[in-house]
Amino acid sequence: MEMKKKVSPWQELTKGLFRENPILIIMLGLCGALACSTDATNGAGMGIAFTFVMICSNVVVSLIRKITPNQIRIPVFITVISTFVTIIDYAMKAYAPSLSQSLGVFVPLIVVNCIVMGRAEAFASKNGVLASLMDGIGMSIGFGVVITLMGAIREFFGAGTLFGAQVLGAWYPPVLIFVLPPGAFLVIGFLMAIQQRIMKR
Amino acid sequence: MISSDMNLFLIFLSAMIVNNILLIRFIALCSFFGISNNIQTSVGMGIAVIFVMVMASSISWIVYHFILIPFDLLYLRTAAFILTIATFVQLEEMVIRKMFPALYRAMGIYLPLIVVNCAVLAAAFLIIDYNLSFIKSLVYTIGVGGGYLVAIVMFAAIRERIALAPIPKSFKGYPITFITASLMSLAFLGFKGLFGL
Numbered sequence: 001m002e003m004k005k006k007v008s009p010w011q012e013l014t015k016g017l018f019r020e021n022p023i024l025i026i027m028l029g030l031c032g033a034l035a036c037s038t039d040a041t042n043g044a045g046m047g048i049a050f051t052f053v054m055i056c057s058n059v060v061v062s063l064i065r066k067i068t069p070n071q072i073r074i075p076v077f078i079t080v081i082s083t084f085v086t087i088i089d090y091a092m093k094a095y096a097p098s099l100s101q102s103l104g105v106f107v108p109l110i111v112v113n114c115i116v117m118g119r120a121e122a123f124a125s126k127n128g129v130l131a132s133l134m135d136g137i138g139m140s141i142g143f144g145v146v147i148t149l150m151g152a153i154r155e156f157f158g159a160g161t162l163f164g165a166q167v168l169g170a171w172y173p174p175v176l177i178f179v180l181p182p183g184a185f186l187v188i189g190f191l192m193a194i195q196q197r198i199m200k201r
Numbered sequence: 202m203i204s205s206d207m208n209l210f211l212i213f214l215s216a217m218i219v220n221n222i223l224l225i226r227f228i229a230l231c232s233f234f235g236i237s238n239n240i241q242t243s244v245g246m247g248i249a250v251i252f253v254m255v256m257a258s259s260i261s262w263i264v265y266h267f268i269l270i271p272f273d274l275l276y277l278r279t280a281a282f283i284l285t286i287a288t289f290v291q292l293e294e295m296v297i298r299k300m301f302p303a304l305y306r307a308m309g310i311y312l313p314l315i316v317v318n319c320a321v322l323a324a325a326f327l328i329i330d331y332n333l334s335f336i337k338s339l340v341y342t343i344g345v346g347g348g349y350l351v352a353i354v355m356f357a358a359i360r361e362r363i364a365l366a367p368i369p370k371s372f373k374g375y376p377i378t379f380i381t382a383s384l385m386s387l388a389f390l391g392f393k394g395l396f397g398l
Binding site: 028029030031034035074075078079082083085086089090104105108109111112113114177180181182183184185186188189190192193194196197200 | 224226227229230231234276277278280283287319326327369370371372373374376377378379380382383384386387390
């Protein structure tokens with residue numbers, strides 16, 4: 001048995017989906033995930049903003065990893081991340097003002113999102129560009145899928161719609177609690193329970 | 202919601218209870234679930250957060266109004282705030298260690314954690330978004346920090362009891378913690394509409 005297994009880029013990508021899913025397993029980046037999942041559209045919007053920041057900062061951190069002095073690496077990472085956050089923040093304000101309005105302070109808060117910082121520190125600063133790119137894509141998909149799923153569940157039960165389109169008829173009385181704050185905790189609690197059950201099997 | 206023409210008491214109440222930063226606004230949840238295992242740690246963290254938050258948002262307010270606005274550098278807001286806060290927490294840690302050793306022993310281990318605590322940065326952004334005056338933003342941040350303290354201590358107390366309770370296997374660990382948070386959030390939602398907030 002060799003101690004260190006060679007990891008293919010494909011495996012770097014798929015680990016973020018389930019085995020190392022940032023939200024459900026590593027429990028990071030919860031703020032954005034819970035606050036921005038009131039409906040499927042917001043969830044997807046947050047997922048896209050996050051993907052952009054995650055991939056770009058992972059690649060850049062990996063590119064500059066050899067010239068970054070070890071003592072000041074954290075401020076350097078923060079500066080890189082906040083540059084991309086500012087870009088996506090301004091782009092959203094210009095091209096999707098209503099989405100930007102409803103996500104509010106959570107777009108600039110991606111800068112302290114533990115997933116982005118965590119991957120920069122734990123992965124991108126130690127690995128090559130291709131692996132970091134794949135890691136970034138995988139983590140983003142893992143984040144995006146969970147947040148969109150949560151948004152869809154909350155919107156479906158809480159308003160009877162999906163991405164704004166009416167799904168359930170007028171006979172369905174919306175369970176308002178799902179779109180209110182307690183619903184977010186409830187949905188993620190049950191998602192985690194389901195996931196634990198599947199993993200144990 | 203907070204507006205700049207509300208009086209100080211309403212701003213405080215709204216920040217602390219009605220729009221509780223953890224349970225209603227979902228900010229700083231990582232530390233909320235990460236360190237709320239016992240009451241003592243939670244009290245320490247809560248007090249450290251209030252302290253840092255008040256200092257950090259006062260400084261960000263000054264940076265925003267006296268540097269970013271006069272020089273027309275608003276697009277640097279995100280980068281400027283996070284770097285100011287990170288530097289400031291480092292500085293603060295050194296000062297406290299040197300000048301108040303007793304306080305440092307009580308708060309020391311929590312200080313570095315706070316740099317990555319999004320509540321501090323969020324408070325700095327929110328006082329700008331709400332367009333609050335300096336005094337009002339001071340009161341607002343004390344309220345936000347107080348809300349953090351109240352929520353995390355209550356949550357820690359509940360978790361200490363959950364640890365001993367029989368729980369379905371799939372729900373052990375984090376799932377039951379989130380369901381508990383959901384019920385607490387529901388309770389805090391009951392304050393909505395208090396004094397028209």
